[in-house]
Amino acid sequence: MAIDYFDEAELRRTISIMKPAGELFEVRIIPANKKQKPYVGYFKDADVLIRELKRQSLKGANIYITLQAIKEACYSREQRDCFVQGASTTSDNDVEGYNWLMIDLDPERPSGVSSSEEELKAAKDLGNKIYKYLSDLGFEKPLLGFSGNGVHLLYRVEIANNKDRISLIQNCLKALDMLFSTDAVKVDCANFNPSRICKLYGTLAQKGSNTEIRPHRMSRILNREIELKPTDVQYLEKLCEVIPKEPEKPQKYNNYKPSDFDLDDWLFKYGINYQKRSEKDYDKYVLDECPFNSEHKAPDACIFKSRNGAIGFKCFHNSCQGHTWQDLRQIYEPDAYEKKRQYEESQMFKTYNRNEPVHIEPKSDKPIFYSAKEIVERPKQTEQIIKTGIDLFDKQFRGLKKKNVTVLSGQTGSAKSTLLSQLILNAIDTGNNTAVFSGELSDEDYMKWMMLQAAGKPFVEPTQWENYYKVPYEYQLKIADWLEGKFWLYNNDYGFRFEAIIEQLEKMIEDNKLDLLCIDNLMALDISSLSSEKYDAQSKFAWQLHELAKRKNVHIIIVCHPKKPNGLLGLYDVSGTSDIVNAVDNIIYVYRYGRLFENNYQQMFGRSYQGAGTNIWHCAKARFGSVDDEYNDLFYEPETKRLKNSVSENRQYGWYVSEFEPAVDIPF
Numbered sequence: 001m002a003i004d005y006f007d008e009a010e011l012r013r014t015i016s017i018m019k020p021a022g023e024l025f026e027v028r029i030i031p032a033n034k035k036q037k038p039y040v041g042y043f044k045d046a047d048v049l050i051r052e053l054k055r056q057s058l059k060g061a062n063i064y065i066t067l068q069a070i071k072e073a074c075y076s077r078e079q080r081d082c083f084v085q086g087a088s089t090t091s092d093n094d095v096e097g098y099n100w101l102m103i104d105l106d107p108e109r110p111s112g113v114s115s116s117e118e119e120l121k122a123a124k125d126l127g128n129k130i131y132k133y134l135s136d137l138g139f140e141k142p143l144l145g146f147s148g149n150g151v152h153l154l155y156r157v158e159i160a161n162n163k164d165r166i167s168l169i170q171n172c173l174k175a176l177d178m179l180f181s182t183d184a185v186k187v188d189c190a191n192f193n194p195s196r197i198c199k200l201y202g203t204l205a206q207k208g209s210n211t212e213i214r215p216h217r218m219s220r221i222l223n224r225e226i227e228l229k230p231t232d233v234q235y236l237e238k239l240c241e242v243i244p245k246e247p248e249k250p251q252k253y254n255n256y257k258p259s260d261f262d263l264d265d266w267l268f269k270y271g272i273n274y275q276k277r278s279e280k281d282y283d284k285y286v287l288d289e290c291p292f293n294s295e296h297k298a299p300d301a302c303i304f305k306s307r308n309g310a311i312g313f314k315c316f317h318n319s320c321q322g323h324t325w326q327d328l329r330q331i332y333e334p335d336a337y338e339k340k341r342q343y344e345e346s347q348m349f350k351t352y353n354r355n356e357p358v359h360i361e362p363k364s365d366k367p368i369f370y371s372a373k374e375i376v377e378r379p380k381q382t383e384q385i386i387k388t389g390i391d392l393f394d395k396q397f398r399g400l401k402k403k404n405v406t407v408l409s410g411q412t413g414s415a416k417s418t419l420l421s422q423l424i425l426n427a428i429d430t431g432n433n434t435a436v437f438s439g440e441l442s443d444e445d446y447m448k449w450m451m452l453q454a455a456g457k458p459f460v461e462p463t464q465w466e467n468y469y470k471v472p473y474e475y476q477l478k479i480a481d482w483l484e485g486k487f488w489l490y491n492n493d494y495g496f497r498f499e500a501i502i503e504q505l506e507k508m509i510e511d512n513k514l515d516l517l518c519i520d521n522l523m524a525l526d527i528s529s530l531s532s533e534k535y536d537a538q539s540k541f542a543w544q545l546h547e548l549a550k551r552k553n554v555h556i557i558i559v560c561h562p563k564k565p566n567g568l569l570g571l572y573d574v575s576g577t578s579d580i581v582n583a584v585d586n587i588i589y590v591y592r593y594g595r596l597f598e599n600n601y602q603q604m605f606g607r608s609y610q611g612a613g614t615n616i617w618h619c620a621k622a623r624f625g626s627v628d629d630e631y632n633d634l635f636y637e638p639e640t641k642r643l644k645n646s647v648s649e650n651r652q653y654g655w656y657v658s659e660f661e662p663a664v665d666i667p668f
Helices: 008-018 046-053 072-076 117-137 163-180 233-240 263-269 325-332 372-377 391-397 416-429 443-455 473-483 498-512 534-552 578-583 595-605
Strands: 025-030 039-043 062-066 095-107 143-146 151-160 185-187 197-199 274-278 282-287 293-297 301-306 311-315 405-409 434-438 487-489 516-520 555-560 586-592 615-622 632-637 642-644
Touching (some): 008 046, 095 163, 117 163, 151 233, 163 233, 263 301, 416 516, 416 642, 516 534
Parallel strands (some): 405 586, 516 555
Antiparallel strands (some): 025 039, 025 062, 095 151, 095 185, 274 282, 301 311, 632 642
16 A cells, blocks of 8 residues: 655645745755665745655655745755755754744654654643643744644744844743643753754654554644734743742841752741652742642642752742742741832822811810820731732832822823723732723723723734724623622713712722722813812812722722823823822823824933833822832733733733633644
8 A cells, every 4th residue: 555655735735834935945854764864955846845755765754844044045055956865954054033933742752653642642732731821921823733743833933043042942942841841741942943843744754663553644734724923022032031040049037048948848848749840950849739829739830940049930820920939938938038128208298188177176086196106006007009010110109009099191192091991900800899980981982992901912803994803702701700890880871970970989989899999081070060160179179089089998090181282291280270289199191102202202301212112101299109200111002902011911811710721622
């Protein structure tokens, strides 16, 4: 019976996908007899390749293709459009740049034999997990390849061939190896160098004897229809962040020196059960359960220790995103690291209640003036902070303090409402109940915007209109279920009179234990009943919200327009009475980057803006933190309407439960 050593249709499809538009590639035939030199050829056309393959003896041979972009000069070698035994193969220096990041998952087995069905299933399962993880991280969809003995995930990239980028690709594979490799299937960390070859899909994998248990199989591309988009290099850099870099440093409360920190002993001391696997570059400790949530069972939470002593931690569940080894250690040793200095209050603005009577009546349980001792000995209440999700703001000012008020402002089109919607989602995701008054948008339009932000890039789809995306209904339902009991939107049919709305907001705070209250925006409210004089009405409005925040223990965000239509905005550039500035605790301005912003920045500071964001935020007032002239980047993502801390950020909100369900069922 004749053996088909390659499938012409599948081979043509492979070349059309991996090497489109006449790209140059090398094909290498490795004979069954390892003592024989390989046959090497350079090609640009699938039909020419097939013609030359038919002239070769392929029994027992395995056929490979170069992945990356080869320099055009290589086409002038003697093996142009033909195979020459022992000819020069592609070197790293012959490669222009990377087109693919290849993740090769080959089952562990004796060398020189094909995989069994059970081993292939283990590779498939691991491929599904990695596919899902990288999709959640923000990677574009990969080309899925079946090598005949294992699984390939090939991500399209556009990366130069230089020392730094080679190291980046190497670290990507190292990170995936640390996270996912098992005793049964490992991520091949050797596939980082530019001239690395890959199985030529559409050719027969012939390792060892062709037996019933370990048969020879035809390799192929598994995706039937796919649009391959390049994954931005910043997502690759994000992947590499999991690799621990710095060893434990001596601290004031550190009981161990970095040179002799015994992680095994530390885990035993605190009764943390694990399974350990040692590799060349690191030790991996798979924890029986996550220290941050005991419902997260093995293998979802791991500790890694590199040979240089650096330690890292990773739990794959959404609720544990951001937890580090230092966070874990401080669960058991609260004083393991020196406490960071708290930001001290550097700005004090006059705050007072205009409705207080002129004559002060003494209260039986409170003195009119406190002594220092009375203040110091008073039982302290724990400060309650709402994290914004804006990394630098949360780092500098800790977040939004309850009992405080924040103004969010910026020129038209600067993304004020977009940022507010995202602050709301981040607050909800960290356990804070929220209610919103949105006077300018209908409830349906408001939810369309919020749904896109909540869903994230993997869960939106394009429409017939350019740069207009939607969330499929099945995901909308999941997001709505997650928001249930945490989020409420005012029904504009009930009007815009402030006195009526504030009464309902107070009731919402009481009934639903609100933590965050948002008003978008001041101009949409009818505050005329507070005073016939515009600025006096605004003053009363500001101080009423100030008192409401303190009395009901909530944080309130008000969106206000700025006084001037352009230029950089300062402390007193919030539109309306200056009492708004006095009454609130934080003022945050947001800008859209463009020529106007650049000109204004240059005029004020005498230098060009050095950021790279699409939008910029600036804190002009922070009652409980020092402010400066720093302008900080945010990155707008059109598909999701998100303003991100970095291009590679891909936050998963709590509606999406990632429990390692397969993101795709890789077929065989």
